[in-house]
Amino acid sequence: MNILMLGWEFPPSISGGLGVASQGLAEALAAKGHHVTFLLPKKNQTQVxxxxxxxxxxxxTPDIDFWKEKKVYSETLAETSIGTLLMPYLAPEVFEEVREVTRKRVALKSTEESELLEQIELTGTYEGNLHAEILKYALLAVQVAQQTKPDVVHAHDWITFRAAVLIKKTFGTPVILHTHSIEQDRNGVYAQQHVMSEEKTGFEQADRIIAVSQKLKYAIVGAYGIPSDRIEVIPNVLRIKGSKSPSTNPKHIAFVGRLTHQKSPSIFIDLARDLSSKGHEFTYSIIGDGYLRGDLESRVIASNFSNRVRFTGFLERSELLKLLNTVDLLVVPSASEPFGLVALEAILKGIPVAAARGIGLGEFIPSIPQVERWDHYSYVQLIERLMTDDHYREYITSHCLKEAKKLTWEKATTLTEKCYQKAAAK
Known part of the structure; x- marks a missing residue:
């Protein structure tokens, strides 16, 4: 099939798991013989x-005229022809033939769309005039679709939904919207209404929807009233070889993710405080960035275990995978985790995960130990056991790895192909 994939991220330039998952699926589909075109808002030299x-x-090069409003009007012209044989001393008017001809004319009038194409610069970030960038990306996506003539359009998350819908309205191309999280997952009570509007419009117009877990599928149905039979569940997949040797004296505990309320890094700090107060001399890494970082750093500075906590900031994927080789336990205390790609990365590297109950990855790797995120007593006990009980640690690590290896690109691409066929058959 000829697939046009729309995405805002592609490794190594990413902000989280979205870009990694998008790249993985695109590469896997291409490896099966599909022609995959991946449209990025702004590509750099490292993205290959x-x-x-x-x-x-x-x-x-924007096709400005394509988006200008076309005004058709009629124009009557008087055409004059002069005879080829002219006689001396006779006026030319004697040989003139005059007739009226009506012709259709097309005038192009500037529109908001055509002006945006000329004025807005695409940066590929999530900052600045994002609303205008999304619209310009959508207009250019239509231009790419006109040239590539895809069999299906596959769009990743809300930021590309408008582009997918516009292609469908323009050419009638079937659209699949791949959802890695929804706005209510990302921001909870702080959910932005304009983002929810983009998601709602996209879901209503989509031919099929892909959700990365049943948890996310139910969230889409509940938040937007989308019929459940239009949503396919296809988990993310990673190819990572385990490179970490088993720890004989585990010390290093990590949190990886955006420093936002969704990911609950404050709970991680609370757990570190409680573990320290019980005499454990573990070290802690908080890997990621976000609007909560300043508050979190202030809390750590005011604590009595600040010398054991390190804020790394956001790390490029290669740096993250390298640092994970030093980690003995990954804690995932998220308020909402529709899938949990970094948890899958850890498991494939042989690192145990202690997760808050409800992580989407748990649907596919049920051996992941989970506790209620608000139950600090049970959470601390779980971490202590994973860090001090060698037999339990080995049991969890081996069982999770065995289950994780069942998530293959062969299965994921087969399910995706079936999703394309259903969309095209509508």
């Missing part, structure tokens, strides 16, 4: 692929 055609929207 041997099998997927990466297109930089910011480098495209």
């Amino acid at each position: 692929s041997q099998n997927v055609q990466l297109v930089d929207a910011s480098a495209l």
Whole structure:
């Protein structure tokens, strides 16, 4: 099939798991013989692929006239022809033939869309004039679809939904919206209404929807009233070889994720405080960035265990995978975790995970130990057991790894192909 994939991220330039998952699926589909074009808002030199055609929207020459409003009007012209045989001393008017001809004319009038194409610069970030960038990306996506003539459009998360819907309205191309999280997952009570509006419009117009877990599927149905039979559940997959040797004296505990309320890094600090107060001399890494970082750093500075806590900030994927080799336990205390790609990365590296109950990955790896995020007593007990009980630690690590290996690209791409077939058959 000829697939046009729309995504805002592609490794190594990513903000989280979205880009990693998008790249993985695109590469896996291309490896099965599909032609995959991946449209990025702005591509840099580090973003490369041997099998997927990466297109930089910011480098495209906008077709301004395509988006201008076309005004058709009639114009009557008087055409005069002069005879080829002219006689001396006779006026030319004697040989003139005059007739009226009506012709249709097309005038192009500037529109908001055509002006945006000329004025807005695509940065590919989530900052600045994001609303205008999303619209320009959508207009350029239509231009790419006109050239590539895809069989299906596959869009990743809300930021590309408008582009997918516009392509469908323009050309009638089937649209699949791949959802890694919804706004209520990301921001809870702070959910932004304009983002929810983008999601709602996209879901209502989509031919099929892919959710990365049953948990996310139920969230889409509950938040937006989408019929459940239009949503397919396809888990994320990773190819990572285990490179960490078993720890004989585990010390290092890590949190990885955006420093936002969704990911609950404050709970991680609370757990570190409680473990320290019980005499454990573990070290802690908080890997990621976000609007809570300043408050979290202030809390740690005011504590009596600040010398054991390190804030790394956001790390590029290669740096993250390297640092994970030093980690003995990953704690995932998220208020909402529709899938949990970093947890899968840890498990594939042989690192146990202590998760808050409800992590989407737990649907596919049921051996992940989970506790209620608000139950600090039970959470501390779980961490203590994973860090001090060698037999239990080995049991959890081996069982989780065995279950994780059942998540394969062969299964994921087969399910995706079936999803495409259902969308095209509508």
